[in-house]
Amino acid sequence: MQLSNEDIWYCKQNGFHIVPDKLPTDLIKRLCKITDKLLNSMEEPIIWERKGCRSPENIRRLSKILSRDSVFLEAATHPLILDALEGILGPNIELLTNKHNHLMVRPPKSYAVPWHSGEKTYNPVLFTALIYLEDSTIENGCIRIVPGSHQRPVDNVRSSSRSCFSSNQFYFKALPVPMPRGGILLFDDRLYHGADINHSQSSRRSMTIAYRTHDAHNVIKDDPEKILVRGERIYTGHPSP
Numbered sequence: 620m621q622l623s624n625e626d627i628w629y630c631k632q633n634g635f636h637i638v639p640d641k642l643p644t645d646l647i648k649r650l651c652k653i654t655d656k657l658l659n660s661m662e663e664p665i666i667w668e669r670k671g672c673r674s675p676e677n678i679r680r681l682s683k684i685l686s687r688d689s690v691f692l693e694a695a696t697h698p699l700i701l702d703a704l705e706g707i708l709g710p711n712i713e714l715l716t717n718k719h720n721h722l723m724v725r726p727p728k729s730y731a732v733p734w735h736s737g738e739k740t741y742n743p744v745l746f747t748a749l750i751y752l753e754d755s756t757i758e759n760g761c762i763r764i765v766p767g768s769h770q771r772p773v774d775n776v777r778s779s780s781r782s783c784f785s786s787n788q789f790y791f792k793a794l795p796v797p798m799p800r801g802g803i804l805l806f807d808d809r810l811y812h813g814a815d816i817n818h819s820q821s822s823r824r825s826m827t828i829a830y831r832t833h834d835a836h837n838v839i840k841d842d843p844e845k846i847l848v849r850g851e852r853i854y855t856g857h858p859s860p
């Protein structure tokens with residue numbers, strides 16, 4: 620669904636947008652099935668929860684998911700996501716394969732994702748999508764974001780330590796964002812965000828994908844790390860000054 624002018628205004632002010640509809644159940648089932656297979660095969664690249672323990676239960680994150688199975692690109696380019704992003708990033712959108720491009724597994728007791736902002740405040744054209752394969756709740760460590768922090772005038776802290784998640788200054792300014800299975804959260808990657816320990820008995824899986832407005836002034840258009848997912852790679856500079 621296209622964003623209304625009011626939706627776009629809220630997103631610009633607060634730095635996030637929750638897509639009201641969910642991805643189709645069939646697509647989520649296929650994502651879960653391939654994820655189970657990938658976890659069991661333990662194919663690298665993987666980020667482990669605890670060092671020195673190679674088991675499917677100890678997988679924190681599967682990296683480089685877009686090259687693992689086409690179903691991940693199918694989800695990442697679903698019209699529900701791209702229609703919403705078009706209101707925020709404009710008509711020409713690229714998906715980055717060298718940023719995010721991972722699936723957070725967040726097994727039971729998974730440690731917190733420290734408070735951080737992914738982009739510098741001067742980079743306003745990168746949005747992150749979290750696509751949920753399972754319900755994300757307060758108990759299982761849903762993402763917390765600091766609304767409006769993408770507009771901060773200072774950029775002195777971009778990442779905090781893993782410990783003391785709930786005593787950090789950002790915890791008191793943040794909004795927990797529980798999301799349903801199939802839900803899509805879009806946020807400006809300059810926002811401060813983090814996710815608490817998973818205190819539940821099961822995993823909390825979500826895909827993380829980065830999108831960017833195509834840079835109309837880049838003369839070289841075929842960047843192998845970017846996939847054009849909507850619009851065109853236009854050039855609006857002056858090739859012969």
Ligand SMILES: O=C(O)CCC(=O)C(=O)O
Nearest residue numbers: 723732761762813814827
């Ligand atoms: O939802 C989470 O666990 C944190 C998401 C996040 O910051 C990431 O995937 O980079």
